[in-house]
Amino acid sequence: MSAFLSGVKVGKRGGEIVDAAEATKGKVTLLYFSAMWCPSCRQFTPKLVRWYKKMKEAGKDVEVILVSRDREEDDLLEYFNDHNGDWLHLQFGDDKIKEYLAHFEVPTIPALRVIRADGSVAVKEARNELTHQYSRVHKTGMLRSQSARPTTPKVCSRTGRRSSRLLHKSSRYSDEK
Secondary structure (H helix, E strand, O other): OOHHHOOOEEEOOOOOEEEHHHHOOOOEEEEEEEOOOOHHHHHHHHHHHHHHHHHHHOOOOEEEEEEEOOOOHHHHHHHHHHHOOOOEEEOOOOHHHHHHHHHOOOOOOOEEEEEOOOOOEEEOOHHHHHHHHHHHEOOOOEEOOOOOOEOOOEEOOOOOOEEOHHHHHHHHHOOOO
């Protein structure tokens, strides 16, 4: 990420504060708008955590930044440390929270946006796409609507490797090619 996240400070697990532009450089970046008090967020967060772990295990350059709507710093930190992935979070009370809510047109939470280095939106409804991935595949690996036909994973035309549809769709938006 370049200028859009330049100078923005984000927290890591363990309390370390880092520059968001440096932490996301060359990575597909997702902003996750969420809060501990939100039941829908608590339902979606585990899906995002599983997706994030799969992407990291596959060696994908992806980063998530939590933009919390929690009303107290202790709630943000508890939610981040106990329920979120090993990603980053905007600091409690940061003015960027309100700015990002307006800029990325987030009327409700949870919301997930894949962003480009310039701050424009690459995938607006990333939450719906990720949720759709998990709801389509039955335990047998078959589509619910076509249970006799097994699902075929997406194969990246550039690398020839299997990839998630969301990352495949958004990978062209990282800084480095």
